[in-house]
Amino acid sequence: MKKSIHFRVNGIDTAIEVETHQMLLQVVRESLGLTGAKFACGIQVCGTCTLLLNGKPVSGCSVLAVDADGSDVLTVEGLAKDGQLHPLQEAFMEFGALQCGYCTPGFLLTAKALLDENPHPSEEEIRSYLAGNFCRCGCYQEIMRAIQKVAGR
Amino acid sequence: MKPFEYLEPTTVSEACALLKKGGGEARVFAGGALMTILMKEGLLEPKTLINIKRISGLKGIDFHPQEGLAIGALVTHHELETSGIVKEKLPILCAVEKDVANIRVRSMATVGGNLASGEPLTDLPQVFIALDARIKIASSSGERVMPLEDLYVDYYQTRLAGDEIVTQVIVPPVPERTGIEYIRFSSSSVVDKPCVGVATRISLGPQRLCQTVRIVLGCVGPTPLRAKKAEALVAGKPLDPKLAEEAGAVATGECSPVSDLRGSERYKRAVVGVLVRRALAQAYESASRS
Incomplete structure (x- = not known):
């Protein structure tokens, strides 16, 4: 069964026809060409497919695209504004908070959601909020420092 | 995942009628955190998916001095975790929620879905049962209230009938001391x-x-x-x-x-x-x- 959905992706009004059983990640990557978010575990454990749906982090691999009808979707491609990287992106580069980069879009978006909700989180609050994002290169210390810098800590 | 018919009712009675019409082949879909995984794995293959998220009456948290906390079935784990009224009246629920799954699941998954899924490896049911919580259930023929403790039968099996939907969790006020x-x-x-x-x-x-x-x-x-x-x-x-x-x-x-x-x-x-x-x-x- 096909259904037309209308949503805002990175601030752009988007109308698209999807299969009702398609996942949002697939639509974002394959139909819209936004390949920042990655597929990995497929069971909402690892965080590489994180997207912000109405400002809240979700696993794109497990959200039905039809369920995003009428929503605001932010992908990592929408973080930079007018050619200016987001402060989190700048900080990730400054502290070398990545190696292979596969998990980075998910970490950036989850950190953005945290800072939008709680602009000055403690180290404990950052750890707790990001506990569901995995970095198998093990850049956790650098990621922590990068987020703390943007959080003004 | 197998294709299915997808419906978005806007009232509880409409949703219950659709469930009844679907016989055993229709499933309620709320946050979807568990359902999408079960469907992707082929463990659940509903012919019809009834997304109840557009039913505004199932959202929100209220407190009445006599009744206690009334938590709408569509309240997400993260909403419960960060709710001002819950923090004031029953802070234990906020503390429990901090450790439920991860932030993406908590942003998406609902309290009603968590309780109604019958998933045994979870946190909220035991806390709500310790608080003598009751659940409100709607069906195509009316409404009933049941102690949460009585909902569960076996792994993923509950006493919910085919056309019933959990609409609210009621947590009575706790006594002093x-x-x-x-x-x-x-x-x-x-x-x-x-x-x-x-x-x-x-x-x-x-x-x-x-x-x-x-x-x-x-x-x-x-x-x-x-x-x-x-x-x-x-x-x-x-x-x-x-x-x-x-x-x-x-x-x-x-x-x-x-x-x-x-x-x-x-x-x-x-x-x-x-x-x-x-x-x-x-x-x-x-x-x-x-």
């Missing part, structure tokens, strides 16, 4: 499903005697279960370390854990004993302080 504790134990990563979760509530009577005692064990049986023998042992007495230890030992015999990747049956029983002892002691202490 009550202590509530929940201890969640993960044997691997903190974001994994719990290995064992124990909820306790003690409401004190005169002379610091335990008047009402609830000990609810999660993840160690097909359903969340009350350790009623352990509760009876503690009821009517003041709690001391020896009694807490004995209650823990009794509770280990009241559950039926299975060996899996989170621990062997023997190991989980031992964890139950320790957590019941600790959770009783902490609930008693906070009841005595309040």
